[in-house]
Amino acid sequence: MKGNLELNALPCSVIVTDVSGNIIFINEFAIASLELTLPLTVNTIEALFPPAAKIFLHTHLWPLLRKDGAVNEIYLKMNRTNHPSLPVLLNVSKGDFKENTCYYWVIFPAEQRACFEQELLNTRKKMQAFAKDAEESRYMLQTVLDGTQDIGILAVSKSGLIRFANTGINVLTGRQSDNLINQSIFTLFSDTLLENKDLKSLLHFFSEEKPLTEKLLPINSFETKIQKYCKEIDVQVQIRQLDSSKTAEDIELIILIIDIQKRKQYEKLQDDFIANISHEFRTPVTAILGSLDLMNSDKIGILPEKVKKLIKNSLSNAYRLKTLVNDVIDFAKLKSNKLNIELKDVELYPLLSTSVEQHKNYLFEKSISLELCHFESNIIIRVDPIRFEQAISNLLSNAIKFSPSSSKVKINAHVANDTVTISIEDQGPGVRPDFIPFLFTQFRQEKSDMNRQFEGSGLGLAISKQLIQDMGGDIGYKPALSEGAIFWISIPINTNYKPVL
Numbered sequence: 156m157k158g159n160l161e162l163n164a165l166p167c168s169v170i171v172t173d174v175s176g177n178i179i180f181i182n183e184f185a186i187a188s189l190e191l192t193l194p195l196t197v198n199t200i201e202a203l204f205p206p207a208a209k210i211f212l213h214t215h216l217w218p219l220l221r222k223d224g225a226v227n228e229i230y231l232k233m234n235r236t237n238h239p240s241l242p243v244l245l246n247v248s249k250g251d252f253k254e255n256t257c258y259y260w261v262i263f264p265a266e267q268r269a270c271f272e273q274e275l276l277n278t279r280k281k282m283q284a285f286a287k288d289a290e291e292s293r294y295m296l297q298t299v300l301d302g303t304q305d306i307g308i309l310a311v312s313k314s315g316l317i318r319f320a321n322t323g324i325n326v327l328t329g330r331q332s333d334n335l336i337n338q339s340i341f342t343l344f345s346d347t348l349l350e351n352k353d354l355k356s357l358l359h360f361f362s363e364e365k366p367l368t369e370k371l372l373p374i375n376s377f378e379t380k381i382q383k384y385c386k387e388i389d390v391q392v393q394i395r396q397l398d399s400s401k402t403a404e405d406i407e408l409i410i411l412i413i414d415i416q417k418r419k420q421y422e423k424l425q426d427d428f429i430a431n432i433s434h435e436f437r438t439p440v441t442a443i444l445g446s447l448d449l450m451n452s453d454k455i456g457i458l459p460e461k462v463k464k465l466i467k468n469s470l471s472n473a474y475r476l477k478t479l480v481n482d483v484i485d486f487a488k489l490k491s492n493k494l495n496i497e498l499k500d501v502e503l504y505p506l507l508s509t510s511v512e513q514h515k516n517y518l519f520e521k522s523i524s525l526e527l528c529h530f531e532s533n534i535i536i537r538v539d540p541i542r543f544e545q546a547i548s549n550l551l552s553n554a555i556k557f558s559p560s561s562s563k564v565k566i567n568a569h570v571a572n573d574t575v576t577i578s579i580e581d582q583g584p585g586v587r588p589d590f591i592p593f594l595f596t597q598f599r600q601e602k603s604d605m606n607r608q609f610e611g612s613g614l615g616l617a618i619s620k621q622l623i624q625d626m627g628g629d630i631g632y633k634p635a636l637s638e639g640a641i642f643w644i645s646i647p648i649n650t651n652y653k654p655v656l
Contacts, residue, residue, distance in 0.1 A: 168243075168262035171252050176200045176217075179252060185262065190236035200260060203233050205240055216247070220258065224249040230265060244268055297321075307412035312405045315340050315361035319406070327390065327414055329383050340410065345382045353377035357394075381412060389419045422490070429487040436480045444473050482614040485545075486597065489621045496539045496625050500649055503534040503575060507566060510547045514555060523558050525551070528567040534575050537649045538626045546619040546630070550579045550642045553615065557583035557640070573648050582639040586632060594632055595620040619644075 159180065162169050168185035172178055176199050186193070189203065201209050208231045219226050225248040232240040242265035250259050300308050300321040307324035309317050317340055320332035328343055335342075340361075344354060353374050375394055380387040393411040447470045449455060451463070458466070488494035511527050536543075554564045562582040569576050586594060597617040623630045628646040635641050 170200060170203075170260040170262070172200050172258050172260065174256055174258065176258075179255075179257065188241070188262075188264070189233060190238065192236070205232055205234055208232055216245075220247055220249070233262070242266065305414040309335075309340065309410040309412070310406045311340055311408040311410055313361075313407045314405075315358075324412070327383065327388070327412055328381060343381055343412075344379070345387070353392075354379060378415065389415050391415050426487050426490050429483055434484070436476075437484070440473065440477050440480055444470070444477060447473055482618060485618050486614050486621075489618065489625075494542075494625075496542060496622075498537050498539055498626065500535050500537050501540050501543075503536050503568060503577075504530070506540060506544060507547065507568070507577065510544050510551060511566060513548070514551045522561045523555055524563050525555075526563055526565045528565060530568040530570075534568065534570065535649045536575060536646045538628075538646060539622075542622045543626065543646075546622045546644065547577070547579075549615040549619045550644070553642070554579050554581035554583070554640070557581060559583065570648065573650055574645050575648055576643050576645040578641050578643040580635055580639060580641045582635075585634050585638060585640045591632060595630065 159182075162171070162180065162182045163184075165182060165184060168188050169182045170178060170185055171180040178195065178198055178200060181191070181195065185191070191197070197203060201212055204212060211231065216226055216229060225246075227246050229245040229247075231243060231245055233243050235241050244263045244265055246261045246263075248259050248261075250257055252259075301323070303321065303323045304326050305323065306321075307327045308319075308321040309324065310319035312318055317335045317338050320335045322332055324330070324332050324335065330343075341354070341358060356374060376391065378389065378391050381390045391413045393413065395409040395411075397407050397409060447466055450458065451466050451470055485494060507527060511525050514525060551564070551566075558564055558581045564582075565578075565580045567578050567580070569578070595616045597614055620630050623644055623646070626646065628644060630642070630644050633641050633643070
C-alpha cells in the first residue's frame with residue numbers, strides 16, 4: 156500500500172491503525188459501509204465494535220496480532236450509526252503506512268462471504284453435473300466407436316501420429332489399439348503399399364512444414380490395402396480435417412479405415428456375371444442380325460411389304476439389343492480395367508465430322524438437323540479414336556433422342572488453356588436439377604414421360620465418363636441458356652505434336 160488513493164480505490168473496507176489501535180486512516184468504502192461521518196468522531200479501532208467484540212479484541216485478537224503479526228478470518232460484529240451491527244470477517248496484518256509501523260484492518264461483510272460460498276457451492280455442483288454429462292457422453296461415444304468393428308477410427312496429429320484408435324482397428328489390423336498410440340499412421344501399411352500414389356500424397360502432406368490450416372488436404376477418400384498379419388486386405392480410407400482450435404491436444408485429422416473386402420468380392424461376382432452373360436447374348440444376337448439383314452436385302456427373294464415391315468421392326472430391335480449388350484460388355488471391362496485404351500495423336504475435326512455423318516441416318520423421321528460449327532483446324536488431341544467416337548456417339552444419340560421434331564443439335568469446340576472443350580447442345584427438355592448428380596452413374600435414368608418413350612441400358616453416360624477420364628479428359632452437363640441441355644467433353648491438346656513428314 157502506497158497511499159490514500161490506492162486504499163480508497165479498493166472495493167472493501169480498509170482501516171489503518173498504529174500499533175496501539177489509534178485510527179490514522181479509513182478509506183471511503185469503510186466510511187460508507189459503517190455509516191460514519193466526517194470529521195470522524197471515533198479515534199480508535201475498538202470504538203467501532205460493540206462491548207462483546209471489544210472484550211474479544213483485548214483477550215484474543217491483540218495478543219495474536221502482536222505475536223504473529225497477522226490474523227485471518229475473524230468473525231465479529233461492528234457498529235453502524237443507523238442500522239443494527241454488521242457481521243464482518245476481519246483480516247489484520249502488520250505493515251507500514253507513511254513510513255510508520257501500522258496494522259491494516261481489511262473488513263468484509265460476512266453475508267457477502269456467505270453469498271460467495273453459496274455461489275461457489277452452486278458452481279461446484281454445476282461443474283460436477285457437467286463432468287457427469289461429459290463422462291456419460293464419453294462413454295456413449297466410446298461405445299459407439301468400439302461398436303463399429305469393421306471400421307477403424309483414428310484421431311491423428313498434424314505430424315501423422317495416432318492419438319486415438321478404436322477397437323475396430325484391432326479387427327482390421329490384428330494390432331492392439333493401445334499399442335498404436337503415438338505411432339505413425341503409416342505403420343499400418345507395408346513398404347510396398349506406401350508406393351500407392353494416394354498414400355504418397357498423404358505422406359507428403361504430413362511432411363510439409365506448414366501450419367495445417369495452410370496445407371491443402373490432397374485427397375479425402377481413396378482405396379488401398381492394409382497390412383493384417385501376413386496378408387493384405389482391401390480398405391477404403393476417408394480423411395476428415397478438424398478445426399484444431401476446438402480439439403484436445405494436437406488432434407487435427409480423423410481417419411476412417413473401412414473394410415471393403417466383401418464389397419470387392421460382390422463387385423467381382425457381379426462383373427464376372429455381367430461379362431459372362433453378355434458374351435452368351437452376343438453370339439445369338441449376331442446370328443439374328445445376320446439373318447434379318449439377309450432377309451431385308453432381298454437377296455433371298457422379294458418379300459411382301461407387310462413382311463418387310465415386320466423384318467425392319469425386328470432388325471431395329473435387334474440392333475438396340477446389340478447396342479445394349481455391347482454397353483454392358485464395355486462397362487464390365489471398364490469396371491475390371493480390362494478395356495484396352497490405345498492413345499494416338501489425332502485431329503479433332505475429322506473425328507467429330509465422322510460421328511456427325513454416322514448419325515444423320517437417324518434424323519429423317521424427326522427432321523432434326525445436326526450442325527457442326529466451324530472451329531480452329533489442326534487441333535490435335537491424344538485419344539483412342541474408337542473410344543472417343545463412342546463417347547461422342549453416346550452424347551449425340553441422347554441429343555437426337557430427346558430433341559423435339561424440326562429442332563437443331565449444335566456441336567461446337569472451344570480452345571482455352573491448352574484444352575479443347577466439345578459441347579453438344581440440344582433443344583430438348585433438359586435435365587431436372589435434382590437428377591443432375593446422378594447423370595453419369597450406372598443404370599440410372601431420369602423418370603419422365605419423355606424417358607419412357609426411349610428405353611436404354613442406363614449405361615451410356617457412365618461409359619462415356621469412364622472412357623473420357625481414362626483418356627485424361629473430363630465430361631459434364633450444364634443447362635442451355637433458353638431450353639435444352641449442353642453436354643461437354645474437355646480433352647487436353649497435344650501442343651508438342653509434330654507431324655511425321
